[in-house]
Amino acid sequence: MSPIYHRPDLAHDMAKQLLSPGVLDQGLRSGLFLSGLRRTGKSTFLRQDLIPALENAGALVVYVDLWSDVSADPSTLIHAALRSALKELQSASGTVLSRLKRIKSLDVGGAGFTFGFEIADLGTANSVTIAQVAQEVIGQAKTDLVFIVDEVQHMLTSDAGIALMQAFKAARDAVNLTPDTPGHFIFIGTGSHRAQVVGMTVQGKNAFEGATSVDYPTLGEDYVEYVLQTLHQEGVKVIPSQPVASHAFGLLGRRPEELVRALRTLQKYQPQEADLYLPVIAATLKEAAADIEIKKIEELGDLACAVFGRVANAEVEASGLFSASALGAYSSMPHGCREAGRLLLPRGLWCPTCCRWPGLSCP
Ligand SMILES: Nc1ncnc2c1ncn2[C@@H]1O[C@H](COP(=O)(O)OP(=O)(O)OP(=O)(O)O)[C@@H](O)[C@H]1O
Ligand SMILES: [Mg+2]
Incomplete structure (x- = not known):
């Protein structure tokens, strides 16, 4: 069994809402901001489930994790991700073009995309704007372009990052307000800092004021059931019952790594002691985690x-x-x-x- 528990139905529903929003979901066209606690599986869900679902629905996706290099300016990482996505589209034999041909029956002959700007210039003073890039890409791909920025609150840490948020907004408006646009520009931001992520959509000087802000849907009982099933299949000796494991998972802030750690510790006990000791182990781990956080403040x-x-x-x-x-x-x-x-x-x-x-x- 895969170590990753996939949520294809959730991802499929989200992709559908984003790409073909109904009347009540039109707000998603203004941008979607997802926030959730640390280590609860946000990036895993984006990469393993949501991006494949969006791509299978025919969208072009550019993903960048701003915590992949916290020392780099957010704008540098974003431009690098955009350059690499555009280079891929230039290649006639690239996987993205093959997928667009297959899913959207896109006809680009034997060639890849050609752009009226230098990809290498992106992010420099000579560069075209993100709005121009988005319009060219969507014009040729005839599909939606989804830009996903993980740990989006990090954009607020530099002037270039803040300017880029304005550039994303300009791209959104340039594309989405064009009558009969062949595709839309969809911006998704996710992050662990709830107050900051939600704050990016509230009134003020924020580029994405009015965009949709929701809580990341954390893993639930079905994930716990999957983990227990995997333990049974692997012949693990000490396995708790589903309700006790679910309670422990909740206590541990719905963090997969913490649940696995607790289950590993449980292996010191006898099989019949599993339900007795898992709550104690979970409570101890929770306290230890709180202590670490408090220590950081004390320092x-x-x-x-x-x-x-x-x-x-x-x-x-x-x-x-x-x-x-x-x-x-x-x-x-x-x-x-x-x-x-x-x-x-x-x-x-x-x-x-x-x-x-x-x-x-x-x-
Ligand atoms: N669906 C899942 N199935 C199994 N393990 C998972 C799943 N989602 C997350 N995990 C595990 O939980 C840990 C945290 O996941 P991830 O990095 O996606 O969380 P995050 O919320 O993005 O964390 P951060 O706050 O550090 O950005 C990883 O070890 C990952 O493998
Ligand atoms: Mg993450």
Whole structure:
């Protein structure tokens, strides 16, 4: 069995909504932004399921992961991905053209695409715009062009990245607002930083203001069932029941790697102990993961701990992090974050009597 659990139905439905949106899904033409927690399988779903589904439906897809090289400027990575996609389209024997000929009955004779610009110039001062590139590609391919940027929030880290978001928007409008366009320009952004990814679609100076923003659909019970089935097939000795494994998967934030880690640890026990120990292992792993995150904050210093404390104790959404009362609370916090091995939150929020966290709900 494949180590990857595929979700072809979900991918097929999403591809259909994106490429042939109904009246209620027209917002997808403005862009789709998917956000989800770290290590929950976003990139795997894009690469293993969604991209094949889009391609099988006849779309051209350009994919770039901005975390593939965090030291590179996002615009450099995006232009490199675009150049490589265009070179592939120039090749008469390329797999992309063969697929378009097969699925869309595209007739380009014996040649590949020819462009009225130099591919090598893309990303330089002499370059044509993304809008011009998209129009030429869609004009020749007579199909939709889907541009997928993974970890899209990283584009906000450089001026060139922000300018490129504007260029994507211009490409979207140039193509999609052309009457009788032979294809559409569809932009998909995904990312692990929910607030930033959602923020890219809200009102303000954002290029993709008004685009659709949804939560990444995490793996569910069917994935857990698949993992258990694989364990049975491989003759693994200690296997938990489906409900216990599903509960553990939920506890672990629906992260496949964490579930596998918990199941590996479970192998130390007897088969009849599986349901007894898996919840304990999952709870321990969850706590260890939280500890690592807290440690990262502690390493940033006392002020970071104080700010984190304010965010963690906020009843609804943390605001006023720079207000006078917030600054007063930070400065009254004792030195050192940990006291008796626990995170010490700013005075006033941390209960001085019972030392419980959060102090607001102490008995
Ligand atoms: N459908 C799946 N079946 C089996 N394993 C999976 C599946 N999806 C993800 N994984 C595993 O989970 C881990 C995280 O996957 P992936 O990198 O796709 O997540 P991500 O959300 O993009 O993570 P990041 O936040 O680091 O970008 C990988 O080890 C991957 O192999
Ligand atoms: Mg990823």
